[in-house]
Amino acid sequence: MKLIKGILLVVLLAFTKVTVVAQQSTEIAPDSTRNKWIPDYAYMQFAGGQGLLSLGAGYKLGKRERGYLDLGYGFVPSGVRGRAKNIVNLKYSTWLVHPIQIKPNMSLELLGLGLASSWYFGPEHTSLKEGYPEGYYWFSHATDLRFSVGARYNYDFCEKHLIKRVTLYGDLGRTILYSVNQFKNPEMLFNHFVNASVGVLLHFD
Template identity: 30%
Template sequence: MTSPAKLSAQFFDALVPGEVVVQHAGSIGFFSVGAGYRVFKNKRGNVDMNYGFVPASKGGPLHILSAKFAYRPFEIRIKDWATIYPANPGAFVSYHFGKEFDFYWDKSQYEKGYYWWSSAIRPHLSLSNEVKLHGKKIVRGEKIKSITLYSEFNTNELYLVSFFQNHGDLSMRDVFKLGIGVRVGF
Protein backbone atom coordinates (compact mmCIF):
# COMPACT_ATOMS: atom_id res chain seq x y z
CA MET A 1 0.00 0.00 0.00
CA THR A 2 1.30 3.44 -0.95
CA SER A 3 1.71 5.91 1.89
CA PRO A 4 -0.19 9.23 1.87
CA ALA A 5 3.13 11.13 1.84
CA LYS A 6 4.27 9.24 -1.28
CA LEU A 7 0.92 9.88 -3.01
CA SER A 8 1.17 13.56 -2.13
CA ALA A 9 4.71 13.76 -3.55
CA GLN A 10 3.60 12.02 -6.76
CA PHE A 11 0.70 14.47 -7.13
CA PHE A 12 2.95 17.51 -6.75
CA ASP A 13 5.57 16.02 -9.10
CA ALA A 14 2.83 15.68 -11.75
CA LEU A 15 2.12 19.43 -11.46
CA VAL A 16 5.69 20.39 -12.39
CA PRO A 17 5.89 20.93 -16.16
CA GLY A 18 8.44 19.00 -18.17
CA GLU A 19 8.79 21.60 -20.90
CA VAL A 20 8.94 25.34 -21.53
CA VAL A 21 7.21 26.52 -24.70
CA VAL A 22 7.78 29.75 -26.65
CA GLN A 23 5.62 30.46 -29.71
CA HIS A 24 5.28 33.24 -32.28
CA ALA A 25 1.81 33.86 -33.76
CA GLY A 26 -0.64 31.01 -34.32
CA SER A 27 -3.85 32.48 -32.79
CA ILE A 28 -2.50 32.63 -29.22
CA GLY A 29 -0.70 35.97 -29.35
CA PHE A 30 2.02 37.67 -31.32
CA PHE A 31 4.32 36.08 -28.76
CA SER A 32 3.43 33.48 -26.14
CA VAL A 33 5.16 31.50 -23.40
CA GLY A 34 3.96 28.50 -21.50
CA ALA A 35 4.48 25.20 -19.79
CA GLY A 36 4.13 21.79 -21.39
CA TYR A 37 3.29 18.37 -20.04
CA ARG A 38 3.84 15.05 -21.82
CA VAL A 39 0.87 12.73 -21.33
CA PHE A 40 0.16 9.03 -21.84
CA LYS A 41 2.62 6.24 -21.11
CA ASN A 42 4.14 6.51 -24.59
CA LYS A 43 4.66 10.30 -24.13
CA ARG A 44 2.98 10.93 -27.50
CA GLY A 45 0.41 13.35 -26.09
CA ASN A 46 1.15 16.91 -25.06
CA VAL A 47 -0.78 19.45 -23.03
CA ASP A 48 0.41 23.07 -23.05
CA MET A 49 -0.79 26.05 -21.03
CA ASN A 50 0.25 29.34 -22.66
CA TYR A 51 -0.02 33.07 -22.02
CA GLY A 52 0.08 35.18 -25.17
CA PHE A 53 0.33 38.90 -25.79
CA VAL A 54 -0.38 41.06 -28.83
CA PRO A 55 1.18 44.55 -28.58
CA ALA A 56 -0.68 47.68 -29.67
CA SER A 57 1.58 47.97 -32.72
CA LYS A 58 0.25 44.59 -33.96
CA GLY A 59 -3.46 45.15 -33.26
CA GLY A 60 -3.61 44.84 -29.47
CA PRO A 61 -3.10 45.16 -26.70
CA LEU A 62 -4.51 41.68 -26.19
CA HIS A 63 -3.91 39.15 -23.43
CA ILE A 64 -4.72 35.52 -24.26
CA LEU A 65 -4.65 32.27 -22.26
CA SER A 66 -4.74 28.96 -24.07
CA ALA A 67 -4.92 25.29 -23.21
CA LYS A 68 -3.64 23.07 -26.01
CA PHE A 69 -3.61 19.34 -26.66
CA ALA A 70 -1.75 17.53 -29.48
CA TYR A 71 -1.12 13.87 -30.23
CA ARG A 72 1.86 12.46 -32.14
CA PRO A 73 0.64 9.31 -33.93
CA PHE A 74 3.69 8.88 -36.18
CA GLU A 75 7.39 9.29 -35.61
CA ILE A 76 10.49 9.05 -37.77
CA ARG A 77 13.68 8.42 -35.84
CA ILE A 78 16.95 9.78 -37.11
CA LYS A 79 19.54 7.61 -35.39
CA ASP A 80 19.70 8.54 -31.70
CA TRP A 81 19.87 12.32 -32.04
CA ALA A 82 16.46 13.38 -33.47
CA THR A 83 12.84 12.40 -33.96
CA ILE A 84 10.47 13.89 -36.55
CA TYR A 85 6.74 13.98 -35.87
CA PRO A 86 5.27 14.78 -39.32
CA ALA A 87 1.54 15.23 -38.58
CA ASN A 88 0.18 15.90 -35.10
CA PRO A 89 -3.56 16.53 -34.85
CA GLY A 90 -4.68 18.70 -31.96
CA ALA A 91 -7.22 21.03 -30.45
CA PHE A 92 -7.06 24.01 -28.17
CA VAL A 93 -9.16 26.68 -26.53
CA SER A 94 -8.10 30.29 -26.20
CA TYR A 95 -9.54 32.91 -23.87
CA HIS A 96 -9.17 36.65 -24.54
CA PHE A 97 -9.07 38.89 -21.47
CA GLY A 98 -10.57 42.37 -21.44
CA LYS A 99 -13.81 44.24 -20.98
CA GLU A 100 -14.42 44.20 -24.74
CA PHE A 101 -14.61 40.37 -24.68
CA ASP A 102 -17.48 38.46 -23.15
CA PHE A 103 -18.84 34.92 -22.90
CA TYR A 104 -22.27 36.04 -24.17
CA TRP A 105 -23.56 38.90 -26.25
CA ASP A 106 -25.65 41.56 -24.47
CA LYS A 107 -29.25 40.28 -24.63
CA SER A 108 -30.63 43.76 -24.18
CA GLN A 109 -28.84 44.87 -27.35
CA TYR A 110 -29.05 41.74 -29.54
CA GLU A 111 -31.91 39.27 -29.85
CA LYS A 112 -31.18 35.69 -28.81
CA GLY A 113 -29.20 33.82 -31.46
CA TYR A 114 -28.22 36.92 -33.44
CA TYR A 115 -24.58 36.21 -32.61
CA TRP A 116 -23.97 32.53 -31.89
CA TRP A 117 -20.32 32.77 -30.85
CA SER A 118 -18.50 34.07 -27.79
CA SER A 119 -16.15 36.98 -28.28
CA ALA A 120 -13.92 35.74 -25.42
CA ILE A 121 -13.50 32.03 -26.15
CA ARG A 122 -12.29 30.42 -29.37
CA PRO A 123 -12.11 26.63 -29.85
CA HIS A 124 -9.48 25.64 -32.44
CA LEU A 125 -8.42 22.62 -34.45
CA SER A 126 -4.73 22.29 -35.26
CA LEU A 127 -2.22 20.26 -37.21
CA SER A 128 1.44 20.55 -36.30
CA ASN A 129 4.75 19.00 -37.16
CA GLU A 130 7.95 19.00 -35.18
CA VAL A 131 11.59 18.04 -35.09
CA LYS A 132 12.79 16.97 -31.66
CA LEU A 133 16.52 17.10 -31.04
CA HIS A 134 17.56 14.86 -28.18
CA GLY A 135 19.45 16.91 -25.61
CA LYS A 136 22.29 14.57 -24.70
CA LYS A 137 23.39 14.44 -28.33
CA ILE A 138 22.93 18.17 -29.00
CA VAL A 139 23.57 20.01 -25.73
CA ARG A 140 26.12 18.89 -23.15
CA GLY A 141 24.82 18.51 -19.63
CA GLU A 142 21.98 16.81 -17.84
CA LYS A 143 19.47 19.66 -17.52
CA ILE A 144 18.10 19.87 -21.08
CA LYS A 145 16.59 16.60 -22.35
CA SER A 146 15.34 17.91 -25.69
CA ILE A 147 14.89 20.93 -27.94
CA THR A 148 11.92 20.77 -30.28
CA LEU A 149 11.23 23.09 -33.22
CA TYR A 150 7.63 23.07 -34.45
CA SER A 151 5.09 24.68 -36.73
CA GLU A 152 1.35 24.59 -36.18
CA PHE A 153 -1.52 25.38 -38.54
CA ASN A 154 -4.85 26.08 -36.89
CA THR A 155 -8.33 27.44 -37.43
CA ASN A 156 -11.31 28.11 -35.22
CA GLU A 157 -15.07 27.61 -35.48
CA LEU A 158 -15.77 31.22 -36.45
CA TYR A 159 -13.22 31.20 -39.30
CA LEU A 160 -14.53 27.89 -40.66
CA VAL A 161 -18.19 28.93 -40.63
CA SER A 162 -17.29 32.28 -42.19
CA PHE A 163 -15.29 30.50 -44.91
CA PHE A 164 -18.14 28.14 -45.85
CA GLN A 165 -20.71 30.95 -45.80
CA ASN A 166 -18.46 33.34 -47.76
CA HIS A 167 -16.06 31.01 -49.58
CA GLY A 168 -15.66 33.41 -52.49
CA ASP A 169 -14.59 36.25 -50.21
CA LEU A 170 -12.14 34.56 -47.86
CA SER A 171 -8.83 32.96 -48.76
CA MET A 172 -7.18 30.03 -47.00
CA ARG A 173 -4.84 32.57 -45.44
CA ASP A 174 -7.86 34.24 -43.81
CA VAL A 175 -9.02 30.92 -42.34
CA PHE A 176 -5.81 29.09 -41.35
CA LYS A 177 -3.16 30.63 -39.09
CA LEU A 178 0.44 29.54 -38.61
CA GLY A 179 2.48 29.55 -35.45
CA ILE A 180 6.11 28.56 -35.02
CA GLY A 181 7.76 27.68 -31.77
CA VAL A 182 10.40 26.07 -29.64
CA ARG A 183 9.84 23.57 -26.86
CA VAL A 184 12.63 22.84 -24.37
CA GLY A 185 12.29 19.66 -22.33
CA PHE A 186 13.85 19.23 -18.89
Protein backbone atom coordinates in the same frame (compact mmCIF):
# COMPACT_ATOMS: atom_id res chain seq x y z
CA MET B 1 -5.68 39.49 -13.84
CA LYS B 2 -5.64 36.72 -11.19
CA LEU B 3 -5.95 34.12 -13.95
CA ILE B 4 -3.11 35.67 -15.94
CA LYS B 5 -0.92 35.74 -12.83
CA GLY B 6 -1.70 32.06 -12.33
CA ILE B 7 -0.58 31.25 -15.86
CA LEU B 8 2.66 33.14 -15.36
CA LEU B 9 3.20 31.17 -12.14
CA VAL B 10 2.93 27.90 -14.07
CA VAL B 11 5.56 29.14 -16.52
CA LEU B 12 7.81 30.12 -13.61
CA LEU B 13 7.42 26.64 -12.11
CA ALA B 14 8.50 25.12 -15.41
CA PHE B 15 11.76 27.03 -15.37
CA THR B 16 12.16 26.30 -11.66
CA LYS B 17 12.40 22.68 -12.77
CA VAL B 18 15.87 23.46 -14.12
CA THR B 19 17.04 24.70 -10.73
CA VAL B 20 15.57 21.69 -8.94
CA VAL B 21 17.31 19.24 -11.25
CA ALA B 22 20.60 21.11 -10.94
CA GLN B 23 20.53 20.73 -7.16
CA GLN B 24 19.88 16.99 -7.26
CA SER B 25 22.75 14.53 -6.89
CA THR B 26 23.66 12.68 -10.07
CA GLU B 27 23.58 9.44 -8.03
CA ILE B 28 19.82 9.73 -7.49
CA ALA B 29 17.55 8.34 -10.17
CA PRO B 30 15.49 11.17 -11.76
CA ASP B 31 12.16 9.36 -11.31
CA SER B 32 12.73 8.93 -7.56
CA THR B 33 12.78 12.67 -6.90
CA ARG B 34 10.56 14.03 -9.67
CA ASN B 35 7.57 16.03 -8.52
CA LYS B 36 4.66 15.13 -10.81
CA TRP B 37 3.18 18.64 -10.50
CA ILE B 38 6.23 20.31 -12.01
CA PRO B 39 5.71 20.70 -15.78
CA ASP B 40 7.62 18.40 -18.11
CA TYR B 41 8.45 21.15 -20.58
CA ALA B 42 8.20 24.85 -21.34
CA TYR B 43 7.35 26.36 -24.70
CA MET B 44 7.54 29.58 -26.65
CA GLN B 45 5.38 30.10 -29.74
CA PHE B 46 5.09 32.77 -32.40
CA ALA B 47 1.60 33.50 -33.83
CA GLY B 48 -0.96 30.74 -34.39
CA GLY B 49 -3.93 32.42 -32.72
CA GLN B 50 -2.31 32.36 -29.28
CA GLY B 51 -0.87 35.86 -29.46
CA LEU B 52 2.01 37.37 -31.35
CA LEU B 53 4.17 35.65 -28.74
CA SER B 54 3.04 33.09 -26.19
CA LEU B 55 4.84 31.37 -23.32
CA GLY B 56 3.74 28.43 -21.26
CA ALA B 57 4.40 25.00 -19.86
CA GLY B 58 2.85 21.58 -20.07
CA TYR B 59 2.72 17.89 -19.31
CA LYS B 60 3.31 14.77 -21.38
CA LEU B 61 0.45 12.29 -21.25
CA GLY B 62 0.07 8.58 -21.94
CA LYS B 63 2.36 5.59 -21.53
CA ARG B 64 4.36 6.59 -24.59
CA GLU B 65 4.09 10.30 -23.80
CA ARG B 66 2.54 11.00 -27.20
CA GLY B 67 0.03 13.48 -25.78
CA TYR B 68 0.94 17.04 -24.79
CA LEU B 69 -1.19 19.38 -22.67
CA ASP B 70 -0.13 23.05 -22.69
CA LEU B 71 -1.24 25.99 -20.58
CA GLY B 72 0.15 29.43 -21.35
CA TYR B 73 -0.14 33.17 -21.72
CA GLY B 74 -0.09 35.06 -25.01
CA PHE B 75 0.32 38.74 -25.76
CA VAL B 76 -0.34 41.00 -28.73
CA PRO B 77 1.26 44.47 -28.38
CA SER B 78 -0.78 47.57 -29.13
CA GLY B 79 1.36 48.39 -32.16
CA VAL B 80 0.19 45.24 -33.98
CA ARG B 81 -3.60 45.47 -33.78
CA GLY B 82 -4.41 48.78 -32.19
CA ARG B 83 -4.99 47.68 -28.61
CA ALA B 84 -2.85 45.32 -26.55
CA LYS B 85 -4.37 41.88 -26.01
CA ASN B 86 -3.90 39.45 -23.14
CA ILE B 87 -4.70 35.84 -23.96
CA VAL B 88 -4.87 32.60 -21.95
CA ASN B 89 -4.26 29.47 -24.03
CA LEU B 90 -5.02 25.80 -23.45
CA LYS B 91 -3.96 23.18 -26.00
CA TYR B 92 -3.89 19.41 -26.33
CA SER B 93 -1.89 17.75 -29.10
CA THR B 94 -1.05 14.17 -29.97
CA TRP B 95 1.52 12.74 -32.36
CA LEU B 96 0.21 9.90 -34.49
CA VAL B 97 3.17 8.77 -36.59
CA HIS B 98 6.20 7.02 -35.16
CA PRO B 99 9.25 9.33 -35.20
CA ILE B 100 11.60 9.09 -38.17
CA GLN B 101 15.10 8.65 -36.75
CA ILE B 102 17.55 10.85 -38.67
CA LYS B 103 20.49 10.30 -36.31
CA PRO B 104 20.71 8.70 -32.85
CA ASN B 105 19.88 12.06 -31.27
CA MET B 106 17.72 13.57 -34.04
CA SER B 107 14.19 12.65 -35.08
CA LEU B 108 11.35 13.99 -37.19
CA GLU B 109 7.62 13.64 -36.49
CA LEU B 110 5.43 14.42 -39.47
CA LEU B 111 1.86 14.25 -38.22
CA GLY B 112 0.50 15.84 -35.09
CA LEU B 113 -3.10 16.85 -34.39
CA GLY B 114 -4.02 19.59 -31.96
CA LEU B 115 -7.09 21.14 -30.36
CA ALA B 116 -6.68 24.54 -28.70
CA SER B 117 -8.82 27.14 -27.00
CA SER B 118 -7.94 30.77 -26.28
CA TRP B 119 -9.62 33.33 -24.04
CA TYR B 120 -9.17 37.01 -24.90
CA PHE B 121 -9.48 39.60 -22.14
CA GLY B 122 -10.75 43.14 -22.65
CA PRO B 123 -14.01 45.03 -23.30
CA GLU B 124 -13.44 44.99 -27.07
CA HIS B 125 -14.13 41.25 -27.08
CA THR B 126 -17.50 41.40 -25.34
CA SER B 127 -19.37 43.28 -28.08
CA LEU B 128 -19.44 43.36 -31.88
CA LYS B 129 -16.83 45.62 -33.45
CA GLU B 130 -17.96 48.69 -35.36
CA GLY B 131 -18.31 48.22 -39.10
CA TYR B 132 -19.45 44.60 -38.94
CA PRO B 133 -23.01 43.86 -40.12
CA GLU B 134 -25.59 42.43 -37.73
CA GLY B 135 -25.27 38.65 -37.54
CA TYR B 136 -21.66 38.61 -38.74
CA TYR B 137 -20.76 36.72 -35.56
CA TRP B 138 -23.26 34.38 -33.88
CA PHE B 139 -20.77 33.55 -31.10
CA SER B 140 -18.61 35.45 -28.63
CA HIS B 141 -15.27 36.36 -30.18
CA ALA B 142 -13.71 36.49 -26.70
CA THR B 143 -13.24 32.71 -27.05
CA ASP B 144 -11.44 30.97 -29.88
CA LEU B 145 -11.47 27.22 -30.58
CA ARG B 146 -9.03 25.81 -33.14
CA PHE B 147 -7.78 22.53 -34.53
CA SER B 148 -4.38 22.14 -36.17
CA VAL B 149 -1.97 19.79 -37.91
CA GLY B 150 1.75 20.03 -37.47
CA ALA B 151 5.23 18.57 -37.70
CA ARG B 152 8.25 18.82 -35.46
CA TYR B 153 11.98 18.18 -35.25
CA ASN B 154 13.60 16.83 -32.07
CA TYR B 155 17.19 17.11 -30.92
CA ASP B 156 18.16 15.05 -27.87
CA PHE B 157 20.90 15.89 -25.39
CA CYS B 158 22.71 13.62 -22.94
CA GLU B 159 20.80 12.67 -19.82
CA LYS B 160 23.18 14.71 -17.67
CA HIS B 161 22.04 17.93 -19.34
CA LEU B 162 19.34 19.94 -17.59
CA ILE B 163 17.42 20.30 -20.85
CA LYS B 164 16.95 16.78 -22.19
CA ARG B 165 15.49 17.68 -25.58
CA VAL B 166 14.77 20.70 -27.78
CA THR B 167 11.83 20.50 -30.18
CA LEU B 168 11.18 22.86 -33.08
CA TYR B 169 7.64 22.69 -34.43
CA GLY B 170 5.27 24.25 -36.89
CA ASP B 171 1.46 24.14 -37.02
CA LEU B 172 -1.20 25.06 -39.53
CA GLY B 173 -4.56 25.65 -37.86
CA ARG B 174 -8.13 26.59 -38.57
CA THR B 175 -10.60 28.34 -36.28
CA ILE B 176 -13.56 26.02 -35.80
CA LEU B 177 -16.24 28.61 -35.04
CA TYR B 178 -15.17 30.81 -37.94
CA SER B 179 -15.17 27.78 -40.22
CA VAL B 180 -18.79 27.05 -39.30
CA ASN B 181 -19.65 30.71 -39.71
CA GLN B 182 -18.21 30.72 -43.23
CA PHE B 183 -21.02 28.47 -44.43
CA LYS B 184 -23.59 30.82 -42.92
CA ASN B 185 -21.96 34.09 -43.90
CA PRO B 186 -20.27 34.57 -47.31
CA GLU B 187 -18.67 37.80 -46.07
CA MET B 188 -16.19 35.80 -44.00
CA LEU B 189 -12.67 36.03 -45.45
CA PHE B 190 -10.18 33.17 -45.77
CA ASN B 191 -7.63 34.78 -43.44
CA HIS B 192 -10.25 35.06 -40.69
CA PHE B 193 -10.06 31.37 -39.87
CA VAL B 194 -6.64 30.05 -40.95
CA ASN B 195 -3.44 30.59 -38.96
CA ALA B 196 0.13 29.31 -38.84
CA SER B 197 2.62 29.12 -36.00
CA VAL B 198 6.18 28.12 -35.18
CA GLY B 199 7.59 27.38 -31.77
CA VAL B 200 10.15 25.67 -29.57
CA LEU B 201 9.79 23.24 -26.65
CA LEU B 202 12.39 22.74 -23.92
CA HIS B 203 12.00 19.29 -22.33
CA PHE B 204 13.10 18.84 -18.73
CA ASP B 205 12.24 15.12 -18.55
